[in-house]
Amino acid sequence: MHDSEADNRKHWAIVGGGMLGMTLAYRLAQRGQRVTLLEAAPTLGGLASAWRLGDVTWDRFYHVTLLSDTHLHALLAEIGVEESMRWVETKTGFYSGGELYSMSNSVEFLRFPPLTLAEKLRLGATIFYASKLKNWKSLEKVSVESWLRRHSGAGVFEKIWLPLLKAKLGDAYRDTSAAFIWAHINRMYAARRSGLKKEMFGYVPGGYAAILDRLAETLRGAGVRIECDAPVHEAVAAEQGGVRVTYGGEPPRRFDNVVFTTPTPVISRALPDLTAGERERFDGVRYLGIVCASLLLKKPISKYYVTNITDAWVPLTAVIEMTTIVDREELGGHALVYLPKYVPSDDPLFEESDGSLRERWIGTLEKMYPHFSRDDVQAFQVCRARSVMALPTLGYSERLPPLQTSIPGVYAVNSAHILKGNLNVNETVQVADEAIAGVLAPALAAGQSPTTPTRPTRGDDAQAARELIARP
Structure with a gap:
């Protein structure tokens, strides 16, 4: 598309480069919109981003895909990675009364x-x-x-x-x-x-690093401008119409529409012109955060993907043995274990040092698993995120902040709007898809190019994925 044509298109800013923001940017670009994706961190991905753990690159937090995750399957098919997914039957453990039990059937x-x-x-x-x-x-x-x-x-x-x-x-x-x-x-x-009554979990070889790389490549190919290290400080109505956005160290820039995908506290701080009622709703969403340790081990500690814990003395939400799913060859022959703990966003655990957590949590594993030795630990790193899961409190949906704010052209489409599921990548992709078909549709119609395809550019792959999922 030539520059003269591009100038006639609506220009959207997507704030937040996690899976939700990247999906929205992709869907908008498919519909002929100019899109700039703004991410505060140095890299894309948000909670799905990867990092270096010892000599391995893998997800900072644990993620799996289920056969029933239809929205995520369709997206992965469109960008050409769904066909490479590997599927494994998993087992579930229960730690209760100081004993480890299997609860898989x-x-x-x-x-x-x-x-x-x-x-x-x-x-x-x-x-x-x-x-x-x-x-x-x-x-x-x-x-x-x-x-x-x-x-x-x-x-x-x-x-x-x-x-x-x-x-x-x-x-x-x-x-x-x-x-x-x-x-x-x-x-x-x-x-x-x-999964025919079995717990079948899947992953893309290379983890979310591979998914994010392919999705970013697809976005750039669709003309999306990606700017990292670009935290949004403020978004206000522009005098000439549209929205004036101040981000990073750049001078304010005008966009026709802005969609925030970040947690509600971040949105509330960036929108000084919210009405009092709107701000009360934004600030009223309560979040749980997570402190999650990743351990690279010489050998696995159990045969269970997830071990649920009922003993109060254990300072963990669960034990996640990722290499019950992921081929150890992808991890240099190591085993990968996640130790998550969900806590309120102001919990003192966020201030505890990595060294202190290492001592406490490895000591916990030694008590839970008599065969485990701290000498098996090849790497131990801690990742923290304060606003991860919006708590579904009583009457939650009736108090949610609006998807379309009172500020013309400003939308708030984030994971707080997951109403019929729990927080996972499939649900965030679904929020993006529903926003495109719902709250964003009028603005899209106003800025639609008549020659722009309204279906995914790899629709055949997406259809194949849907057929695969629908098989008995």
């Missing part, structure tokens, strides 16, 4: 010693019932504690649900709605339906 579930037979049946019935519920909005009005106590009983709640809720949410579980547990159960049920 119905027989193991029925043998699970901490629960009586009656409690197991009631727990199973709760999970099955939740998987069949469709009216998720009604669950927003009920606390997760009261809902689980009512359906699972006091014994199951105290032995299983409460420890798991505290491990994931801390004391914030008291303010969390039942929609939270519904979303978790439904994602795993959908994965099992797609």
Whole structure:
């Protein structure tokens, strides 16, 4: 497209270069828009970005793809990496009462010693019932504690649900709605339906570093301008129309439309002209953060992808054995383990030194796994993020900030708008796709080039992915 033609197109700024922002930039470029992607960090990816761990490059946080992740599958097919995905059947562990149990099938579930037979049946019935519920909005009005106590009983709640809720949410579980547990159960049920009753998890060789590289290459090929080290300080209505954006060390720049994909506290700080009611909604979203250690080991510590933890003395949300999925050859023959801990964004854990965390958390592994030795640790690094998951509190969807703000041309499309799922890459891609078809559609129609294709440029690949997912 010639410069004279480009000048007639609407110019969009996408603030935030994570998977949501990159997907939005791609979808807008496919529809003939001029797009500039602004990322505060030196590299793209956000929570999906990779780093160097010892002599290995891999994801900073743990990610897997499920067979049921249709929005992510379609995107990966469009950029040409879906066909390279590798799929592995995984197992689930449970650490309870100082013992490690397998909970990977119905027989193991029925043998699970901490629960009586009656409690197991009631727990199973709760999970099955939740998987069949469709009216998720009604669950927003009920606390997760009261809902689980009512359906699972006091014994199951105290032995299983409460420890798991505290491990994931801390004391914030008291303010969390039942929609939270519904979303978790439904994602795993959908994965099992797609995987013939097996937990089939997948990954792209090279991890998210490979996905991000290919997606960035695709964006540049579609004409998207990518600017990293470009934190947005302010966005206000421009006198001549459009939005004046101040970012990085650059002078203010005018865009026709601006879409923020960053956490709501970042959006609130960057928009001084929000109404009082809007700001209250933006500032009212509560976030959990994460402190996550990545360990490169000489050998694996368990056969379970995820080990859930019910013992209160363990200072971790779970243990994630990534090399139950990822081929160890990709990791130089090492095993990769993640030790996540979800905490409120102002928790003192964010200030604890890496050395202190290393000592405490490796000591924890030594107690949990008698065969584990700290001599096996080849690398230990800690990554922290304060605003990761918006808490689905009671009445959450009714208090959400608007997708379209009162500032003309300014939109707030972020992961806080995941309403029918839990935080994962597929859900963030879905938020982007729904925004393109919904709140952004009028502005897109106003700036649409009549010769611009409105379908993905690799639509055949996307269709092939959808057919693959739909196979019985």
